[in-house]
Amino acid sequence: MDHPPSRTTSSDGLKETWRHALVLSFQTLGVVYGRLSTAPLYVFGTIQTKDFKSNEIAYEYFSFIFWTLTVVSLLKYTFIVLRADDNGEGGVFALYSLLCRHAKVGLIPNDTSTNEVMQHEEESTFRGKVESRARRAIKNHRSSHYLMLFTALFGACMIIGDGVITPSISVLSASSGLQRSLSEIKYSSSPDAQGAISDALKKYVPVPSACVITVCLFILQHYGTRKIGFMFAPIVTIWLLFIGGVGIYNIFQWDPEIFSALSPVYMYRFVRNINKDRWKSLGSILLCTAGSETMFTDLGHFPKRSIKITFVCLIYPVLILCYAGQAAFISKHWNGPENFNHLSESIPKHLRHVFILLSLLASAVGSQATIPASFSIINQCRALSCFPRVKVIHTSDKRHGQVYIPDVNWLLMALSLSITLGFHDITRIANAAGMAIVFGMIVTTCMMSLVMALYWEKSLFISGFFLMFFGFVEAVYVSACMLSFHKGAWYLFVLSAVSFTIMLAWHYGTMKKYEFDLQNKVSTEWLTDYSPGLGVSRVPGIGLIYTDIVMGIPAFFSHFITNLPAFHQVLIFVSFKPQPVPCVPPSQRYCVGRVGGKDYRIYRCIVRYGYCDQVRDTDDFEEQIIGSIGEYISLDESDCESLTSPEGRMVIVGTPLLEGHALIPVDDTNLVSGSTNAANNETLAIPVGDLIGRNTPVRRKKVRFLIPESSPRLRESVRDELQELINARESGTAYFLGQSHLTVRNGSNFFKKFLIMAYVFLDKNCREPPVALNIPHAALVEVGMVYII
Structure with missing residues (x-):
């Protein structure tokens, strides 16, 4: 197994190591962080305009965005979850594989009479360790083994569902900006004709353009993560610099006091005046963390040091500036025209056309994060007898986790096009996306707490605190998303039910067939x-x-x-x-x-x-x-x-x-x-x-x-x-x-x-x-x- 080069070998070796890490950090922009970078397209935009009744409301929403990004994306994923990699691999099945080895909860078909042969590495690694009471209790209860397997399968279904929904919502949001730009064109015809043309543009322009971009995105997947990373990374870099610069402009132009909203006091004010509509809008706020789970799932494509460097030094500060600038604009235009909360409205008029072009390109890149994550999780499920046989193409000789699955790629494309054509409504698709995000986070939180207790051997207090703290934060967003279940979120459950049934049936049939062979x-x-x-x-x-x-x-x-x-x-x-x-x-x-x-x-x-x-x-x-x-x-x-x-x-x-x-x-x-x-x-x-x-x-x-x-x-x-x-x-x-x-x-x-x-x-x-x-x-x-x- 390859080991990372030592940091103390020589100054040239150290320089080369960091140069390689920076190159990989640049590639992560085009693969891992496209989703997080394009989230500003639809976070504020999917909140009902009637919910903004004063400038204080914009402050309260921004406070929620800041602390959600900080607690979930920065603290949980960047500094805690990324440490639980399985020899460089990430995702819920990587956590499950750690539990299979260190808590003996695996249900992979295996002959128990040859455990000494088949489990040689882990036995030698943990020889001499005293088995904890928690590990012994979980090991001896078969029901806990099934519960962990079902939890891992459910988390995998959420990632696959996110891979279907993300291309749709990202591309459709950017296409909506194109529609707004075209609808503002002044025609020389009568006002009635102008209105008819404007209505037609609003209705028909976003969907076809979104479908074309989606098809092109999936066609590019066979080139592999490395080529796509170099191809897409410059687009995301320019996009980040653009929205970060516009965010700074809006802060100083409209409301320099917006950073006072970083105080948790504004979150308390939001909760104090809560009602059903405002509580439902938290499902839109959750979308600011869209792509955080893929930071961990795409770990097999890139080393965690490169992922951390990119997020801490670039992604996180730029997103905060962008959301702050948009909130500053909304705080001064809350009683203005319709759709004032869409990101395109906060762009200066002389930069609107540049924004439209960049948003279309960045939205296509933004969808890239969840597609390799779907490939990775399906490859793990397939290898562990939880997914039907599909052809897996390894696109890199150095990174074993960089894979491409043709059949899955075209299936994801068809499902993504179906949801775009079926809903053609950003708000409904956003409800389904928020549900996929928050349930995926909950699965990671539950399994991560078990890894902390059974693998890291932390005290039950620490693992329990991790579960209660992050579980409470995510439970709040779950309750908000469930209020919109009938408005689009049901699609995720239908898709997940089909995926879960396929995985469960394949695992059950494989197990029964193996038991028959043994008997x-x-x-x-x-x-x-x-x-x-x-x-x-x-x-x-x-x-x-x-x-x-x-x-x-x-x-x-x-x-x-x-x-x-x-x-x-x-x-x-x-x-x-x-x-x-x-x-x-x-x-x-x-x-x-x-x-x-x-x-x-x-x-x-x-x-x-x-x-x-x-x-x-x-x-x-x-x-x-x-x-x-x-x-x-x-x-x-x-x-x-x-x-x-x-x-x-x-x-x-x-x-x-x-x-x-x-x-x-x-x-x-x-x-x-x-x-x-x-x-x-x-x-x-x-x-x-x-x-x-x-x-x-x-x-x-x-x-x-x-x-x-x-x-x-x-x-x-x-x-x-x-x-x-x-x-x-x-x-x-x-x-x-x-x-x-x-x-x-x-x-x-x-x-x-x-x-x-x-x-x-x-x-x-x-x-x-x-x-x-x-x-x-x-x-x-x-x-x-x-x-x-």
Whole structure:
């Protein structure tokens, strides 16, 4: 795992480190902070103009904005929540993964009998620590495990919902400024014609322009976070300088005394004179923190130091100046024309056209913050078996969290366009946006308090104070948002209900399928000891059996052997096991062991990966497996790092190097002519029919393996076993996958039937195969099994 460069190495190294941090800070403007930067477009603008009945009301609203930004965005997220990163990854599932490891509350499918193997890192990390009473109580109550999982899924749904709503409200708000500008144009026609044209512009201009900008925004996503960051960062920088300068101008032009509203006394006056309409307007004030949650969720895209530097030094002071200037303008024009509270009204007239252009560009950038956040949270859910299989593209080799998901991107675009066309009303969309923001914050507050108590091991007083203080602030805004539930906020709950059902059904189906595999697995002795008595023969080649279980023989393979009693001379049971960590170090990725004695040539390889790893998406996965088996054979009896499982000794093998000790991978062009250890020019694949004697060449491989000609480490028996492995690969490789058909047991309740039906539907319509390894069809053997759940 990469470690940050030391600050004390040298002056040049320090300079380079800070230069790199500043470059990343500049990129965060285009990705992370676009949402916060464009919030002034709709915070004051979504408050009803009738609520401003005196200049004091503007002071009171500004006081709420200042303290909300300070307490929530600055104090909570910048100085507290960002510290709870999971090895550089953020978001509610990063907090959940911390709790899975340190409070043992995970519900990820795993074989409890191999916890020593699968949980090696965390056991060694926390060895010697005394388990607290709180951790022990939560660990022993299964209901708390489900509660935490449901909380994490609910938080993920809020982030996805925010990713749908944000492009709509940001772009539509900027388009409204364009509409106002066009409606002010003076025509030479009659007053009636002018009024008709003005009404038409007000009604039709914002929506089409918003849709066009939204489509263009989502089309750009495939370029990746880094390119988009450099592309969008200058726009946000100019926008911030513009609204900050206009804010300073408005303060000195209209009301220099506006900063007296920083006193909490004005908040008290607001609460003292509260009524239903004014309480409802707090939902609009909450929008000033829109984008704070993405500071934490987008942590996988940028280091937290860069995120902190940008917010503290630029975003926070500029936003305060902007809101102060807008409040100063409103305090002098509260009895003026309609829509005086929109940001465009406070812009000097000679700068209106510049504002329109910048706001359109910045609003498109403002939507960018929540889209990568949606990609990140879905990638985490997918890796931890809580989201259907989708294709994930890693757009950076250095930052594992920078991902792009094409299917999700187009789905978000369609939903965002639907809400723009369906509502075409900023206030209604703002109600839904405020609901998504505040519920996402509450989930983070709840899980963060648990992290403080169970991971940071703070006292219950500190974690309880954090929960009560920030929970109270957010509960106030929840009550305000619920008053507008029937005016747009209901859309968020419909969208979240669909997302939550998909996640829950996929997790439930995965768990039940795994439990069925555990209950119906066959012991290894059945294959190694009793199979010869059943007339099972061995055929040349390698058989790669992909299974979820890490012990025993999967039911689908025993079903295959029963009907066709033959299997390959070398068998490798491969299991992918997600770990609740962002990345598994290459040195700890593979756990390799034997199934039965040495003479059987049957191996088990457990591939461990984190929710940011791309192990399944590599084209050279077969070479990595063969290389890890070769390393295991050479290290089997040496003093290497190993663990014991019920099946025997497991050796932890890292990613094989280009110059491995046991097998040397060589390209075709580098093969030594006439070498006795070289593989043939063609690697064959064995489909079902080939198991009874027919081998057909399918494709060529770029990588071959050689045994070192002379090595003191390799004994003769080891060399023979390695040579047999190479010869088996020469004969061909077949890939065995279980094809599951889930059915519900008779008498099951409706809820169970619904979840299983949803899982089956999602499984059949997934765009990504179960094992995304580019397996050739001629070498693939799918064995169907009926799972009665």
